[in-house]
Amino acid sequence: MSKIRTLAGTVAALATVVALPVTDAHAQAVVLCSQTALRAAITQANAAPGPNTLFLTPGCTYNLTAPDNPGNGLPVVTSDITIVGSLLGTRNVIRRQSASAFRIFRVQGPNARLTLNSLTVRDGRSGSSGGGGILNDGGALTLNSVEVTRNLSDIGGVGAGIGSNSTLTLRNSTVSFNRSTNNGGGLYSSGTTTISNTTIAGNTAKDGGAGMEVRGSLTLTNSRVTDNAGGEDGGGILSFALTGTITDTLIQGNTIAGDGLVGGGIRNASGSTLTLERTTVFANRALGSGSQAGGISNVGAGSTVNLRNSSVSYNYAKAAPGGILNDGGTVSLTATSVEENYPTNCSPSAPAVAGCTN
Structure with a gap:
C-alpha cells in the first residue's frame, strides 16, 4: 500500500492515468482522484490485452457528475478489469452526483469480467434495463468487500443494487438500502449466483424479491438477508x-x-x-x-x-x-x-x- 501511495503522489503532476510495470502479463495502473481519470483508466484497460488492475487513490470519492455514455456513469466494461479500493483508511466511493439518471457500472459481453475490491458503489439510477448500481449483461461480476447502497432501478427495471443475467459472485459484501420499482430491491440475478459472508438488508421493491430475486442457480452461505420490504x-x-x-x-x-x-x-x-x-x-x-x-x-x-x-x-x-x-x-x-x-x-x-x- 505504501508503494501505491508513493506512486500516486509522484505521478500526480504527470498524467491522469499512470501505467505501472507489467508483471505476469497483468497490467496495473494508479487512478488519480477524478472522474476523468477513472473513465480514462477503464477505457485504456478495455483496449489493452490481458487482465488489468486499477488502484484507486486512497480515500478518494469519485463523483460522477454526468454519464459517460447513455445510461452509464463509466465506460462499459468489455474486458478483464479489477478495480481495487483503499485497503486502509477511508473507503473509496464511486457515486452518481448528478440530476441525470445513470447507473455506475455496466459489464457487457462474454469477454467482460469486472472485479471490485474494497470500495462503495452508490446512488446509481437506471431505467427499464435495470441494474441501478451495477448491470452485468453477459459477463462475470465479482464483488469482494464491496458496499452497494442507495441505488435505484426506475421505470420498471429490476435489480436496484445489482442486475445480472450471467455470473455473479459476492464475498464479504453488503447490499443495502437499494430501491426497485419492480422486482429485486437488493439484487436480481438470472444466471449463476454465488454469495458468501454477505449482508443483504434494508432494500425495498414495489413488487417482489425485496432482498433478492434469483433464477438459475444460487449458492448462499454464511450470510444475512434481513429487514427487506416488498x-x-x-x-x-x-x-x-x-x-x-x-x-x-x-x-x-x-x-x-x-x-x-x-x-x-x-x-x-x-x-x-x-x-x-x-x-x-x-x-x-x-x-x-x-x-x-x-x-x-x-x-x-x-x-x-x-x-x-x-x-x-x-x-x-x-x-x-x-x-x-x-x-x-x-x-x-x-x-x-x-x-x-x-x-x-x-x-x-x-x-x-x-x-x-x-
Whole structure:
C-alpha cells in the first residue's frame, strides 16, 4: 500500500492515468482522484490485452457528475478489469452526483469480467434495463468487500443494487438500502449466483424479491438477508425456476405487503428446488389482507423446499399459516423445528408438511 501511495503522489503532476510495470502479463495502473481519470483508466484497460488492475487513490470519492455514455456513469466494461479500493483508511466511493439518471457500472459481453475490491458503489439510477448500481449483461461480476447502497432501478427495471443475467459472485459484501420499482430491491440475478459472508438488508421493491430475486442457480452461505420490504412476493428472497442452496444463513425481519401466498421470508415457485441447511427463518411478516406464509411460501407443482438442521419460528401472517405454506409442491423437514409462528405453523397446506405440528 505504501508503494501505491508513493506512486500516486509522484505521478500526480504527470498524467491522469499512470501505467505501472507489467508483471505476469497483468497490467496495473494508479487512478488519480477524478472522474476523468477513472473513465480514462477503464477505457485504456478495455483496449489493452490481458487482465488489468486499477488502484484507486486512497480515500478518494469519485463523483460522477454526468454519464459517460447513455445510461452509464463509466465506460462499459468489455474486458478483464479489477478495480481495487483503499485497503486502509477511508473507503473509496464511486457515486452518481448528478440530476441525470445513470447507473455506475455496466459489464457487457462474454469477454467482460469486472472485479471490485474494497470500495462503495452508490446512488446509481437506471431505467427499464435495470441494474441501478451495477448491470452485468453477459459477463462475470465479482464483488469482494464491496458496499452497494442507495441505488435505484426506475421505470420498471429490476435489480436496484445489482442486475445480472450471467455470473455473479459476492464475498464479504453488503447490499443495502437499494430501491426497485419492480422486482429485486437488493439484487436480481438470472444466471449463476454465488454469495458468501454477505449482508443483504434494508432494500425495498414495489413488487417482489425485496432482498433478492434469483433464477438459475444460487449458492448462499454464511450470510444475512434481513429487514427487506416488498409489495408482492418474497420479502427476503424470491426464487423462480431455481436450483439453490442456502447454508448457515439468517433470514430475519423481512416484510411483504401483498395478498395471498406471498412469503414474508422466502417465496419459492415455478419448479424451484431450494435446500436450507443450518439456516434460521425468524420473525418475517406477511401483512397484506388475507396474506399467508410469513416464513416460507412454496407454490406450484415441482416446487420443492428441503429444510435440514434449520428453524422457522416467530413468523407472522394475516391468514394461516404463519410459518410454512405448501401449495401443490413438496416441503420436507429434517432435524428442523417449526414453532411459535402465528396464527399456525404449517396448516393449512396441501400436501401437508410432514412433521410440522400446529
